[in-house]
Amino acid sequence: MPAVAEPVKALAEEVHRIHESVAWSAQTQFEQLKLWRGMNMILGVPAAILAAISGGTGLAQHHAATVPAVLALISAGFGAALTTLNPSRRASQAQAAANAYLELQTAARQLLLVDLNNLSGDGPRDKLAELTVRRDEVNRTADPPGRYAHWRARRNVRKGGQAYEVDAEKR
Template identity: 55%
Template sequence: MSLFPGDMPDSLRAIAQEADRIHESALWSAQGQFEQAKLWRLINLLLGVPAAALAAVSGGTALAGDVGIWPGVLALAAAALSATLTTVNASRRMAQAQTSANAYLQLQTAARQFLTIDLAGASREEARQTLRGLTSTRDELNQAADPPGRIAYRLAGRNIGAEGQRYGADGTPDRPAAPVTPRLRP
């Protein structure tokens, strides 16, 4: 999904290409982080709901009277799920991935606006300074974000390939641009 303007002056061509790379990197990173957040949310539910249910059932079974070892087995299973949930810390990881995804979206927007609006009228030094800022922001985000797993990366690729990161204003070859209506799938 290149935004590289074809009619760019030679003096700004390398800057435009690098800004386009940052835009593409931010697109993939944002979508990967959104997909990773969804996976952490799922893990949180898959571990948390059974842990709570097993704890409730084990307590109720224990109060029911002489039922053998089942309350203890259920309580141990609930404790194991709770310990796993605590160790994995899926809720914190989900929040971190969501925060990183939104930060990458901000970078993506800044790079897109620089490429499509500001670059053509900028001097080489102004363009270079803006590119330094975009690069610095990208590097900071990369250091702070946990890398998405393989499944999240594949889901991100599928979403990007299905044009889940396009706006109606961008149009398509078979459909002209429509009013601005984001079609992002966080």
């Protein structure tokens, strides 16, 4: 954490906590996004292929309907899973949440590193309150990520996935 004037030290620490929290949340939501995109492909591609094969074999074979019927049922199962899980909507929501967390991360970092020592009066407290409200709003609207997304996010952050080169030079 950068050096800050003593009167705003507690505020700086809280801004740092928000920065850390949203950095983890952003990474976790991006990992959740990857999972939902993959699920969309895993369920959607076989559903479409099986439906096409089923239709083609059904039209080609006039007397044997067993194979096309089984393929159609399997395709319907994939389609039902797609409809129930709705991975495309969940991927969009995870991406929106991740990007909102990144915006907050940037705002918190800029407040902490650039603006905090230059604000006077109630300025620092007002900026912290604004960040808190924005973070709470994103938290309310974001879908909770799963354990696997948390695990992948932790792995990526520990490998430096949230680090900037300019910050590495300062260490």
